[in-house]
Amino acid sequence: MPLLVVGSVAIDNIETPTARRDNLLGGSASHFSCAARFFTPVRLVSVVGGDWPQEHTEFLKNRGIDVSGLQVVPSGKSFRWTGRYEPNMNDRETLEVELDVFGKFEPVLPESFREARYVFLGNAAPITQMKVLDQVPGCRLAVADTMDLWIQTTHEDLLQMLSRIDGLVLNDSEAKLLTGSENLVLAGHMVRKLGPKFVVIKKGEHGAMFFGEHETYVLPAFPTEKLVDPTGAGDSFAGGMMGYLAEQDNFDPETLKTAMAYGILVASFSVEGFGLEPIQAITRDDIEERMSEYQKMLSF
Amino acid sequence: MPLLVVGSVAIDNIETPTARRDNLLGGSASHFSCAARFFTPVRLVSVVGGDWPQEHTEFLKNRGIDVSGLQVVPSGKSFRWTGRYEPNMNDRETLEVELDVFGKFEPVLPESFREARYVFLGNAAPITQMKVLDQVPGCRLAVADTMDLWIQTTHEDLLQMLSRIDGLVLNDSEAKLLTGSENLVLAGHMVRKLGPKFVVIKKGEHGAMFFGEHETYVLPAFPTEKLVDPTGAGDSFAGGMMGYLAEQDNFDPETLKTAMAYGILVASFSVEGFGLEPIQAITRDDIEERMSEYQKMLSF
Numbered sequence: 130m131p132l133l134v135v136g137s138v139a140i141d142n143i144e145t146p147t148a149r150r151d152n153l154l155g156g157s158a159s160h161f162s163c164a165a166r167f168f169t170p171v172r173l174v175s176v177v178g179g180d181w182p183q184e185h186t187e188f189l190k191n192r193g194i195d196v197s198g199l200q201v202v203p204s205g206k207s208f209r210w211t212g213r214y215e216p217n218m219n220d221r222e223t224l225e226v227e228l229d230v231f232g233k234f235e236p237v238l239p240e241s242f243r244e245a246r247y248v249f250l251g252n253a254a255p256i257t258q259m260k261v262l263d264q265v266p267g268c269r270l271a272v273a274d275t276m277d278l279w280i281q282t283t284h285e286d287l288l289q290m291l292s293r294i295d296g297l298v299l300n301d302s303e304a305k306l307l308t309g310s311e312n313l314v315l316a317g318h319m320v321r322k323l324g325p326k327f328v329v330i331k332k333g334e335h336g337a338m339f340f341g342e343h344e345t346y347v348l349p350a351f352p353t354e355k356l357v358d359p360t361g362a363g364d365s366f367a368g369g370m371m372g373y374l375a376e377q378d379n380f381d382p383e384t385l386k387t388a389m390a391y392g393i394l395v396a397s398f399s400v401e402g403f404g405l406e407p408i409q410a411i412t413r414d415d416i417e418e419r420m421s422e423y424q425k426m427l428s429f
Numbered sequence: 430m431p432l433l434v435v436g437s438v439a440i441d442n443i444e445t446p447t448a449r450r451d452n453l454l455g456g457s458a459s460h461f462s463c464a465a466r467f468f469t470p471v472r473l474v475s476v477v478g479g480d481w482p483q484e485h486t487e488f489l490k491n492r493g494i495d496v497s498g499l500q501v502v503p504s505g506k507s508f509r510w511t512g513r514y515e516p517n518m519n520d521r522e523t524l525e526v527e528l529d530v531f532g533k534f535e536p537v538l539p540e541s542f543r544e545a546r547y548v549f550l551g552n553a554a555p556i557t558q559m560k561v562l563d564q565v566p567g568c569r570l571a572v573a574d575t576m577d578l579w580i581q582t583t584h585e586d587l588l589q590m591l592s593r594i595d596g597l598v599l600n601d602s603e604a605k606l607l608t609g610s611e612n613l614v615l616a617g618h619m620v621r622k623l624g625p626k627f628v629v630i631k632k633g634e635h636g637a638m639f640f641g642e643h644e645t646y647v648l649p650a651f652p653t654e655k656l657v658d659p660t661g662a663g664d665s666f667a668g669g670m671m672g673y674l675a676e677q678d679n680f681d682p683e684t685l686k687t688a689m690a691y692g693i694l695v696a697s698f699s700v701e702g703f704g705l706e707p708i709q710a711i712t713r714d715d716i717e718e719r720m721s722e723y724q725k726m727l728s729f
Contacts, residue, residue, distance in 0.1 A: 216611050218612070311516050311518060313634070314652045314653060315654045318654070332635065335632065335636075335649075336635075345652055348727070349635075349636060349647040349648065352613075354612060354614040354615045354618070356612055383729065386729040387729045390729055424728075426646040426647070427648070427727040428727070428728065429683065429686040429724075
């Protein structure tokens with residue numbers, strides 16, 4: 130089943146304690162799409178400026194991603210982000226961020242995209258995310274991401290958006306911010322009561338937690354010693370998870386758990402190199418091999 | 430198979446954001462013993478002062494713990510600790526600590542304890558821990574805990590102690606401090622190269638990681654929303670793990686993994702109330718029931 134993602138594509142400059150890389154293809158929708166593409170066809174909707182490197186679009190096309198929903202605003206500038214990671218590779222500082230065309234993004238879906246049944250709303254203003262929902266009346270599973278900015282500045286919009294989606298994916302600090310609870314288990318349940326049928330809290334190197342009506346569980350991250358660049362790991366996680374659900378065309382509790390595991394594994398590959406390089410270097414077989422290791426790791 | 434533990438017993442005063450409790454039975458060996466006792470007979474060696482409440486000794490006796498190795502120094506004072514937890518219930522501040530008799534502790538094992546085959550060296554000066562090892566020539570499995578204080582002040586002793594034990598249990602910040610690595614996977618392998626055949630890194634609410642010669646794995650904590658008092662959770666973890674190994678009289682890789690899971694589950698109960706209250710309220714059946722849930726949670 131094809132999967133629709135609406136979110137940012139960006140140009141990233143990334144500095145880690147040992148290296149720096151400039152002009153990488155980044156953005157939530159890029160990472161999400163490439164991760165999901167291991168499992169299912171992906172349709173991407175986003176916006177870039179006249180400065181957008183054609184090679185980035187070619188990269189996505191070559192991965193088999195349908196970029197016919199990628200708007201180009203020739204007079205505008207693409208979303209750029211420059212960040213530096215602390216030695217712990219977890220905390221990071223945003224050195225520069227220019228939203229530009231993405232800041233004024235009006236998502237307009239190509240006609241053929243409007244029949245989407247599996248939809249991921251990448252991190253964007255809740256009002257923008259709801260404009261996407263308006264255009265996909267046949268949607269069976271809508272999952273969204275969010276961030277601290279929207280929790281703090283557009284709280285009412287966010288609550289309205291939460292009442293319209295099936296699932297929310299957010300990270301641990303965002304869940305604490307949204308609920309005021311320092312206990313993640315309580316926070317997860319509290320977020321679910323705001324509307325979504327299920328909530329996934331991403332904990333970075335510590336894995337992810339799932340909160341459904343009848344299930345609460347946590348799966349650990351796959352332990353990798355090769356942590357090069359965590360940028361986009363959360364989007365890769367969401368891409369792997371949603372990609373598997375769309376592939377199975379099913380989101381019963383058992384499938385959701387397996388999907389979360391796939392998300393964790395795709396994310397574990399994504400941090401092993403800069404930008405999308407590690408994702409480009411692997412195949413579905415590599416993911417399946419790691420899945421066998423992961424399942425062995427969790428059985429006793 | 431009986432299990433020997435040498436470590437502190439203490440009087441704890443604990444303050445959380447919502448409550449305060451004084452004069453609780455605490456100390457690494459107390460928490461360890463009570464956790465291990467679900468699985469196997471436990472022999473405890475420690476020291477207290479003339480001010481030690483007899484009721485605490487009775488509590489341990491009533492749990493079936495052999496306290497014939499508990500030295501009493503009538504002229505001395507017992508180890509006391511007062512701590513306050515931050516709202517996140519993870520960070521804590523030590524408000525007062527008086528080592529007293531435990532600071533001068535000379536572990537002398539009763540004759541009948543010297544045949545011990547399973548030994549846990551609770552957090553103490555490495556030189557004290559090694560004095561225990563000298564007294565258990567037939568030991569098959571010696572596992573130790575340590576802390577930042579010994580890493581910083583008695584580094585050479587610590588390295589010598591590490592070369593003499595089979596396993597080391599330490600928490601994430603200690604592993605980073607000992608190795609200088611911010612990556613826990615790398616840190617775990619580095620600690621193992623210092624001597625122990627296996628290393629367990631405790632990550633609190635995020636579970637625990639295992640590093641053996643051929644195995645690296647991580648198991649998540651059991652998600653509990655009832656976090657009342659985390660004091661002693663790490664010792665309860667070690668007690669559950671070592672208790673199961675001694676019960677099985679086996680420490681092959683498969684048994685070690687199951688043991689780590691039991692440690693995680695006993696620890697998950699231990700945080701659900703103050704001090705040793707939650708441990709007192711449960712039976713082995715409760716642990717087995719949670720084990721079934723845990724295994725179900727980790728399978729997909």
